[in-house]
Amino acid sequence: MRDEVLDDPGLLPARGRFWQAVLTEERYGSFQAAVAEVDGAVVGIALAGPATEADVEWDTQLYVLYLLDALHSSGAGRGLMEAVLPVGGSAGLWVADPNPRAQAFYAKRGFEPDGVTKVDDGVREVRMVRAAHHVMPPSRTV
Incomplete structure (x- = not known):
């Protein structure tokens, strides 16, 4: 990832939401x-x-x-x-x-x-x- 992406203060919260969805939502069941x-x-x-x-x-x-x-x-x-x-x-x-x-x-x-x-x-x-x-x-x- 580019430094600008890694430095974005919204990155960690967004990644947290993504992994929460992967681990809990039915659409990621497969x-x-x-x-x-x-x-x-x-x-x-x-x-x-x-x-x-x-x-x-x-x-x-x-x-x-x-x-x-x-x-x-x-x-x-x-x-x-x-x-x-x-x-x-x-x-x-x-x-x-x-x-x-x-x-x-x-x-x-x-x-x-x-x-x-x-x-x-x-x-x-x-x-x-x-x-x-x-x-x-x-x-x-x-």
């Missing part, structure tokens, strides 16, 4: 949400649900996957993704470009750019898609 916690503090969140774009054929769209920087490479991001995306199902997502770390994370899990891009609120994004029946490689502990 969505899956997951959180990662450390010592009772939320350190990551994921949200997936039906695709809303008319030109896609995947089963599920990953809308949100955020994790505190300190937990990158910990396996928490993978765990969040696995919690909200069906195993073996096709999926799609939008990722900021450039964002090589996130794009590599998704590529490692079978997502590939499909050639579609957009600019949303001043941020260039690339669409990535994972084919059905893709099985993620086993977790590796270092």
Whole structure:
């Protein structure tokens, strides 16, 4: 997100209302949400649900996957993704470009750019898609 968006004093209340709706309203009943916690503090969140774009054929769209920087490479991001995306199902997502770390994370899990891009609120994004029946490689502990 652009700094102007992050600095907007209305951002946190708006995000709070959004997550309240996701967690309580029937219209989000087909969505899956997951959180990662450390010592009772939320350190990551994921949200997936039906695709809303008319030109896609995947089963599920990953809308949100955020994790505190300190937990990158910990396996928490993978765990969040696995919690909200069906195993073996096709999926799609939008990722900021450039964002090589996130794009590599998704590529490692079978997502590939499909050639579609957009600019949303001043941020260039690339669409990535994972084919059905893709099985993620086993977790590796270092």
